[in-house]
Amino acid sequence: MIPRRLLPYLALFLALLGLYYGLTWRQTRQEAQKTEAKKIFPVKEEEINALVLKRGKEEVRLAKEDGEWFLTKPLKMRADKATVDSILSTLAHVQKERDLGSSEDLKPYGLDKPALEVEFTAKDQSRRLAIGNATPGQMGYYAFQDQAPRHLLVIGPGQKESLDRPEKDLRDKTLFAYSLDKVKSLHLKTRSAGDVQLDKLGPNSWRWVGREKFPVRGDRVEELVRVLHLSRVKDFVADAPKDLKSYGLAPPRGEVAVVQDKEPERLLLGEKAKEGGYARKASGGPVVVTDKDLLALVTRTLNALEDRRLWRGQAAAVQKMVWGPPDKTWVGVKEKDFWKITGPEKQEVKEPAVRMEVGLWKLQALEFVRPASPKASPAKPLYLLELDDGAGKPLFRLEELGREKNQEVLVQVKVGDKKETGLVPSKSYLEWQKEMTRLASPPQGPAPGPKSKKD
Structure with a gap:
């Protein structure tokens, strides 16, 4: 409950607040009215259904058909939507920066033979804007509209540039329109x-x-x-x-x-x-x-159409990983949003799930260069990787069998009952191995600062 002594202050505050909003609304309305009064054409973009751009003898025509714009002259083709939308927006909002009044002689302003004429049809009514020379200092362009052909106006340079588009700019640039x-x-x-x-x-x-x-x-x-x-x-x-x-x-x-x-x-x-x-x-x-x-x-x-990837599975299906040299393997088990990793000496590390997925993504990028036969393979692999799902079902197994002199690694992979042996590029394979080694390393903390004299 508000104390009675504060009620006059509250009433004053509400009165001032109402006055502020009233003045702001009035000012906004006046500015909108001024902007509307400066508009040369009282039209909306969606009301325009035909356009003609003229530069001397050059003429470009566009028409709206079933909601889409097409060039009809000098050739028939779909129009560029972004460019046409820009022209329509400019016509609907083009303003007179200055009103210079009537003039009997249009030649000094370049309006006896306008450099650009824009004609458009809206609500079955044709309108026209003629644009001539630039004003001194290039701060605008002289222009007039069809209903007052002797009444000089000045429009902004940006508005002129938006309307003055070469015919090729108006053409649709898309090569394919499929979804x-x-x-x-x-x-x-x-x-x-x-x-x-x-x-x-x-x-x-x-x-x-x-x-x-x-x-x-x-x-x-x-x-x-x-x-x-x-x-x-x-x-x-x-x-x-x-x-x-x-x-x-x-x-x-x-x-x-x-x-x-x-x-x-x-x-x-x-x-x-x-x-x-x-x-x-x-x-x-x-x-x-x-x-x-x-x-x-x-x-x-x-x-590169043939799928030569060693592993084509999905990272989300993997719930358990075993990797490393056969006598020094690491075991990772997924637990919600992190992985619990146990090393060969029972040391434990926790890693975010996203970091483990990086290793799986790099595995997915490994491809066979060509098939090979496991000649004179070692009694046990030099390196192995096993992936299991949540029920313990094997998803994938990789065994490194040897390294060739030509910068390639001989590996054998098994998915289900199918085995494949082939060579993979040494560089990408070693990058993947380094990523797997980093996963087994505890996160590094900040470097210790310099010791004080007391220490």
Whole structure:
């Protein structure tokens, strides 16, 4: 309960608070009214459904169809959404920085022959903005609008730049429009690999049609699908190409087709150009330069398509690990969010689960260079690793059998009843071993400071 002597102060505080909010609301409203009064066109972005940009004899036309913008002149194609949205936003908010009044002579301002004219249609009404020379000091541009063609205005330089877009900037730069989660199949073609069809079976799981026993690196196929989806046009080279051979597109050096429920999206790949390569949609259209060398990317993916990993399991399934030389093994058991590790001399270490997973991730990165036979293998392995699940079921076993002179390590792995023997690169193998050794080392504390004189 508030003491009676404080009630007058409370009333004064509430009155001042109300006055403050009232003044703030009024000031905000006045500023909004001033901003609205400065607007040249009382339109909203979503109301505009047609655009025309004119620079002398050059004319670019765009139209909105079923919610999407398309170029209709000088060619018919999808428009770049971000660029068109920027133009629409500018038209809906373009303001007069200054009002210079009427002028009978527009020539000194560059408005007798405007450098840029922007026409648009909103609510079945056509509007026009003409932009001329820059003002002294380049602080703005002279302009007028269609309803007052002799009334001089000044607009900001940023507004002019937003409207003054070259025709190529207005073109859609996407090469593929598919949704990542709806891709069902990927058809790849190169001169070296021929035709390859990969069907998606599930997350990171793909099948090579016609070679069903071939182990496919699903993660690499998924990465290719993502990169293709993000690839963009870097430059438009020829709108109506007469000779496709000069671009390596007749016949094409490669081809990519992404299949969803709809018609496949097909892209022909040609010669390398700059940092990217020449390409053209199979349905026709301009020859473009891509921002990445997609042919090289497809070739690399196909060359590395075989799954040669020593272990293809999931880190989350591992609940027990045994590793090290056979006579000095460490044993790790997962307990909630950490691992309890016991050494060969019964010493104990606790490690966060995420740190143990680093060792498993590096194990997943190890790949066979080529198969080999375990000739003259030692009586016992030089190093071993065993992975078990929560029920004690063996998931994976690795045995190091020897080290070759050519910087390769001979290993044998066992998953279920299947054994494989092969060579792995020494560098990546030793990096993984070092990570496993670090897991068995107690965390290092801060270095001790210098001893005092008293000590």
